[in-house]
Amino acid sequence: MKFVIGKFSNELFHALTKKEITLLFKYVPKGWTQPIKAVVLSAKVFSKTKVDQPVIYSDSTNQLTIYSRGLDRQDIARQVLIELAVVAGEIEPINPSKASKEQAAELDVLIKPYMTKFLKTRF
DSSP: OOEEEEEOOOSSSOOOOOHHHHHHHHHOOOHHHOOOOOOEOOOGGGSSSSSSSEEEEEETTTTTEEEEEEEETHHHHHHHHHHHHOOOOOOTTOOGGGHHHHHHHHHHHHHHHHHHHHHOOOO
């Protein structure tokens, strides 16, 4: 898998590092990451983009793009896990910030084991 990390010269660092993303990928079932050929840690700040959510998978390019600069580490890790579950067909595509309470609860149940492992890991 190819990693592309956008270069930037000012504050607002990425919420997750390449090492942390690789670790998340190791925790989930292989089928969740198999279609992904490239991961891009974008240099763009999410709030200054026109995208709906900070983690997006493109079927046409098999690329996972992460706009995590200046965002919360735990929130981005959660959104990466949710997007991986969508890629694998475990859940319907959904914007986690627009999910109903019931949908949010289902998402949390699905990703909780992987999120727990991730949060227990020290970097």
